[in-house]
Amino acid sequence: MAAKVISGKQVAEEIRGELKQKVAELKEKGIVPGLGVVLVGEDPASVSYVTSKAKGCEEIGLYEETIRLPADATEEEVLKTVDGLNKDPKISGILVQLPLPDHISVDRVIGYISPEKDVDGFHPVNLGKLLRGEPCPLPCTPHGVKQLLVRSGNDPAGKHVVVCGRSNIVGKPLAAILMQKAEGANAVVTVVHTGAKDISYYTKQADILVAAMGRPNAITADMVNEGTVVIDVGVNRVPDSSKKSGFRLAGDVDYEPVAEKASYITPVPGGVGPMTVTMLLYNTVEAAIWLNQS
Numbered sequence: 001m002a003a004k005v006i007s008g009k010q011v012a013e014e015i016r017g018e019l020k021q022k023v024a025e026l027k028e029k030g031i032v033p034g035l036g037v038v039l040v041g042e043d044p045a046s047v048s049y050v051t052s053k054a055k056g057c058e059e060i061g062l063y064e065e066t067i068r069l070p071a072d073a074t075e076e077e078v079l080k081t082v083d084g085l086n087k088d089p090k091i092s093g094i095l096v097q098l099p100l101p102d103h104i105s106v107d108r109v110i111g112y113i114s115p116e117k118d119v120d121g122f123h124p125v126n127l128g129k130l131l132r133g134e135p136c137p138l139p140c141t142p143h144g145v146k147q148l149l150v151r152s153g154n155d156p157a158g159k160h161v162v163v164c165g166r167s168n169i170v171g172k173p174l175a176a177i178l179m180q181k182a183e184g185a186n187a188v189v190t191v192v193h194t195g196a197k198d199i200s201y202y203t204k205q206a207d208i209l210v211a212a213m214g215r216p217n218a219i220t221a222d223m224v225n226e227g228t229v230v231i232d233v234g235v236n237r238v239p240d241s242s243k244k245s246g247f248r249l250a251g252d253v254d255y256e257p258v259a260e261k262a263s264y265i266t267p268v269p270g271g272v273g274p275m276t277v278t279m280l281l282y283n284t285v286e287a288a289i290w291l292n293q294s
C-alpha cells in the first residue's frame with residue numbers, strides 16, 4: 001500500500017482562509033486581534049520564526065508588534081516587556097520566542113504572561129486546564145497534529161494513538177489533547193519514551209502513530225503495521241554535502257519505506273511544520289474573542 005500524503009501546507013492554507021474570514025467579521029465589530037512577540041537576541045532560527053509569524057499575521061489581517069531586546073537584556077527587562085503587553089489592549093496574544101538566553105528563566109517568563117493572552121498554551125494554568133478538559137489555548141504543534149488528523153478524515157475517536165516522545169511542548173500536551181472526551185479526540189493514548197524497553201512493541205499496536213523524538217529516521221518500516229496513520233513531528237538537520245547549506249531536513253520517520261506500509265503519512269518538510277504558526281494565529285484570534293467577552 002502506498003500512503004496518502006497529508007499536506008500540512010494545504011491544511012494550514014485552509015485554516016488560514018477560515019481565520020481571514022473570522023478576522024474580517026471581528027473587525028466589523030471593532031475587534032482587531034493582535035499578536036505581541038518578544039524576541040531576545042538575534043539567533044538566526046528565532047529571527048526566521050518571528051518573521052514567519054509576522055507574515056502570517058499580515059496575511060490574515062492581525063495587528064502584530066515585535067519587541068526586540070538585546071541578548072544581554074536582564075530577566076527584569078524581559079518581564080517588564082511582557083507586563084507591558086499584558087496591559088496593552090491592542091494585544092490579545094503574547095509570544096515569547098524560545099529559546100531565551102541562559103541567564104533568563106523560561107519558566108518565570110512564561111509564568112508572567114497573562115494566561116488569557118498565552119497563545120503558545122505553555123502557561124501552567126493553561127496546561128492544568130488542558131488536563132482537566134477545560135477550555136484553554138491548546139499548545140500549537142499538538143493542536144496542529146489534531147487538526148491534520150481530523151481534516152484528513154482520520155478522526156482519533158476510538159483509535160489507539162501511540163505518541164513517541166513526552167516533551168512539555170509536543171508529546172505530553174498531545175496526549176492530553178487526544179485523550180479528552182471531546183470532539184476530534186476521545187482516543188486511547190499510549191506515550192512512549194526512552195524508558196520503554198522496546199518501543200516497537202507499542203508502535204506496532206498503533207492505529208495512529210505520532211513521532212516526536214527529535215531522532216532522524218528513528219521510526220523504521222519494521223516498527224509500523226500496514227494501514228497505520230503516521231504523523232511525523234520531527235525536524236532534524238542531517239549533514240548533506242550535496243546541499244549548499246551542508247544539511248537537509250529529515251523527520252523522525254524513515255519516510256519512503258514507512259510510506260509503503262502506512263495508510264496516511266505527513267512529509268517533512270510540509271507536514272506538521274506549517275501547522276504550528278497557523279495554530280498560533282488561531283489562538284490569537286480566539287484570545288481576542290474571549291477577551292472581548294470577558
Ligand code: NAP
Nearest residue numbers: 141165166167170193194212213214233234235272273276
Ligand atoms: P525533546 O524535548 O527532545 O523530546 C524528545 C522526546 O522523545 C523525549 O521525551 C525523549 O524521551 C523521546 N525520545 C528520544 N529518543 C527516543 C527513542 N530513541 N525512543 C523513545 N523515545 C525517545 O523534543 P521536542 O521538543 O518534543 O521535539 C521533538 C521533535 O519535534 C524535534 O525534532 C523537534 O525539532 C520537532 N518539533 C517540530 C515542531 C514543528 O513545528 N514541526 C515543533 C516542535 C518540535 P525522554 O523523555 O525519555 O528523554
